Amino acid sequence: MSDYLIPLYSRVATSTFHYVDVTAMSTNNFTGTKRTATMGGDRLAATLSLSAQQGADRAAMIGWMMQLRGKQNRAILIDHAAKLRGSFPTFDLLANGQFGSSFNSWSASANFALTVQDRVLRTTAVGATLGLPALYLNGTVPTVTGAAYVARFMVHRGRGLFTGGYRIDVGSAVNTNSIATGTALAAFGLGTQTFIASGTAASMRLWILSAGAIGDYLQIPYASLARCLLVDGAAQTGSALAVKSLPASTLGLLLTADLFEVITSLGSELKYLTAPLNSDASGKGYLQFEPPLRGVPADGAPIIVHQPMGRFLYMGSFPTWINDPGVISSATFDFEEAPPIT
Numbered sequence: 001m002s003d004y005l006i007p008l009y010s011r012v013a014t015s016t017f018h019y020v021d022v023t024a025m026s027t028n029n030f031t032g033t034k035r036t037a038t039m040g041g042d043r044l045a046a047t048l049s050l051s052a053q054q055g056a057d058r059a060a061m062i063g064w065m066m067q068l069r070g071k072q073n074r075a076i077l078i079d080h081a082a083k084l085r086g087s088f089p090t091f092d093l094l095a096n097g098q099f100g101s102s103f104n105s106w107s108a109s110a111n112f113a114l115t116v117q118d119r120v121l122r123t124t125a126v127g128a129t130l131g132l133p134a135l136y137l138n139g140t141v142p143t144v145t146g147a148a149y150v151a152r153f154m155v156h157r158g159r160g161l162f163t164g165g166y167r168i169d170v171g172s173a174v175n176t177n178s179i180a181t182g183t184a185l186a187a188f189g190l191g192t193q194t195f196i197a198s199g200t201a202a203s204m205r206l207w208i209l210s211a212g213a214i215g216d217y218l219q220i221p222y223a224s225l226a227r228c229l230l231v232d233g234a235a236q237t238g239s240a241l242a243v244k245s246l247p248a249s250t251l252g253l254l255l256t257a258d259l260f261e262v263i264t265s266l267g268s269e270l271k272y273l274t275a276p277l278n279s280d281a282s283g284k285g286y287l288q289f290e291p292p293l294r295g296v297p298a299d300g301a302p303i304i305v306h307q308p309m310g311r312f313l314y315m316g317s318f319p320t321w322i323n324d325p326g327v328i329s330s331a332t333f334d335f336e337e338a339p340p341i342t
Helices: 055-068
Strands: 003-005 012-020 023-027 034-038 043-053 074-077 112-117 120-125 132-137 148-157 166-171 189-196 201-208 217-227 229-231 240-244 259-264 267-273 285-290 302-304 310-314 322-324 328-337
Touching (some): 003 055, 003 189, 012 328, 055 328, 074 328, 112 132, 132 217, 148 166, 148 201, 201 217, 267 310
Parallel strands (some): 003 074
Antiparallel strands (some): 023 034, 043 328, 074 310, 112 120, 120 217, 148 189, 148 217, 166 201, 229 240, 229 302, 240 285, 259 267, 259 302, 310 328, 322 328
8 A cells, every 4th residue: 555645736626624523422212312422533534626637737637546546545635725824934945845847956876867757756776776865955955953844755666666665864964864864764655754953954865775776766746844843742642732842932833723744653644723832931832633633643753834744545436537628637536534554
């Protein structure tokens, strides 16, 4: 099973999210009194309508639908209508993280060749690959010393196995790991690396941990580097989290209905705030949200505010798109949040 990110540049006509509660209800036959019992597992569902897709956008939509294989794989979705109300200072620091400008601002070792087609970067082995950067930012971005950031790549295996996986490194200079040597990631998909900025500049790279033959390649449709906040303490459950790495003594960093992503033991989960997030003098706060956590986040796990994503299962009968004259296509999809193990 694999995860596939919806093409973020798709024309979304409507984006509908709703709450799915897992609640049992019984009715007293004599009085009509109703009782409810929460069973756990509450989650979000979404209906996305993509309209008037043409050319490369239409091809990307159809390709994504085929990759999902109905219910076999998982969709990584965002809420295209989401807009941050709070003042938390997060935005993408990368100028070309969705490869709309070919591979400008990106490089690789001499043993990889970079190409971009349909906004997907392909890094192809032209020599030995073990222990080399398949992709790296060829400059640095400005950071705030002591602030938390999250670096992300969506990585799909193309030709070849690359069974040893990859990692995401972060350095204060180009093509280094002086700030963070990433955890080895064996599962291809949305890779995430959190770090605390040690200075005013940072760069990121994708480091290959396995050997590949000449001609083997990886495909990368998405990269991002943005400020985040962190979970403060292990074994937290329910609908609230103690958090840290906030700007100190600030009101309204996040506001009611702001959307965020938290990485838990079950992967990415999307949540909506139900109360404003404020910080104390030490940069800590208390995050209240719904639906409740399904998995358990680790101490220091990232809470992502820029382009928060969730893992969803396609709930329709058959992936279908409608073709209009002039080769214009539209489609509507129904999804529910689902962990990777289901």
